[in-house]
Amino acid sequence: MSRTRTPPLSALLLAVSGLFVAGIVSGQDKPDRPPWAQKRKPASKADANSSSTPNPTAPPAEGTPNGAPPAMVEPTPPTPVVPADAQNPPPQRGRIKVNVNLVNVLVSVLDEHNRPAPDLPREAFQLFEEGVEQKVDRFESQTSQPLDLALMIDASLSAHKEIAFEREAAAHFIRQVLRPGDRLSVFAFDEDVTQRAAFSDNVATLQDAVRNIPDGAGTSIYDAVLLGARALERRGEDRRRVIILVTDAGETTSRADFDSARKEAVKSNTLLYTIVIRPVKNESGRNTAGEHALETMTDTTGGAMFYPDAPQELGAIFDRIDRELRTQYLLAYYPFPKGPANTYRSIQVKVTTGVYQIRHRKSYLTGPD
Secondary structure, eight states, X not given: OOOOOXXXXXXXXXXXXXXXXXXXXXXXXXXXXXXXXXXXXXXXXXXXXXXXXXXXXXXXXXXXXXXXXXXXXXXXXOOOOOOHHHHSOOOOTTOOOOOTTOEEEEEEEEOTTSOBOOOOOGGGEEEEETTEEOOOOEEETTOOOOEEEEEEEEOSGGGXXXXXXXXXXXXXXXXXXXXXXXXXXXXXXXXXXXEEEEEEOOHHHHHHHHHTOOOOSSOOHHHHHHHHHHHHHTTOSSSEXXXXXXXXXXXXXXXXXXXXXXXXXXXXXXXXXXXXOOSSOSGGGSOOHHHHHXXXXXXXXXXXXXXXXXXXXXXXXXXXXXXXXXXXXXXXXXXXXOOOTTOEEEEEEEEOSSOOEEEOOOEEEOOOO
16 A cells, blocks of 8 residues: 655645736736736837827817817916915815805995995995895905905007006006005916916015016907916905906907806906006997907906006006905805805895995806705
8 A cells, every 4th residue: 555645835835826826917817807906018109109199089178169278378487486375375274164155245336436435334235146135144344355366467469559558557556456465466468378476465576577578469368367267266265356457358369268257257256357458449440349248257247347548547547446445345145045056146236325336246156066
């Protein structure tokens, strides 16, 4: 009777481990394995190139008739460095966000001489949403909310004639308008939109940015409004958002369209103040389509439109904008009944005493459910 010899333990372990490794290798090539278990093959150069190429059949972005969405151009020279808390305020840990449904409405009240009317009491105001009167839950006369301003200067060739005077008037406005806590950024727009100076309260840096805007070619007004509103929306809550647009209103090269620009301004609750420098005074001698579009956007946001007859009037216009921003009323309310998600809701404000001109945003966009 022969005796079977048992193989050493080490040999058994070696055999088992070999079978285990072989199973994993063969299993990685099976298509029914999950992606993380599949054997990864080195990508060829052709594959790498094809993966980085956008799909030529993909539809253009919404609201961008030229196919590519507008994007901010990096400033040249680079934007001066500003303190971190001025450019991107750090998030406050442990802060609980409340009042997610609170709707803020900034109201400018002017008398018969177009002068701000201060010191009106809460009882003088009535606020309506979709025709239904709302309870005003927050009221501030001459609101102390700090300002974030996007000063946007048309650098196109069509606006070149008066550019030197525009720059000096804008530089004076920068020094005049900024108060403690406010931040301003300088943008230039032609065929592109370029941020020339980041949001800060450094008056000298901001003035240098305005005075050194280079000449451009086209005029991208819709891109300027859309990208300016987005830049302001990223600045945080409990701040007033204002675009001051100085242009000849000759829209030519925007990638965005009117509807997308207006929607962005409404969504971000941005006030638009527009100063139109008209190279030709007679309407029959110029394209007024851009002016009419800006009038609609400006009125929708609650801002104001200005048509100076001479460059020398710019200083007075900037002074008027500054006074108005310092005498605005803030009314806030919780909508009742609450409107459906992602819909526009109309707003109306009335002053029950005296005869006044009232400006405020005409609508807001409700959030998602």
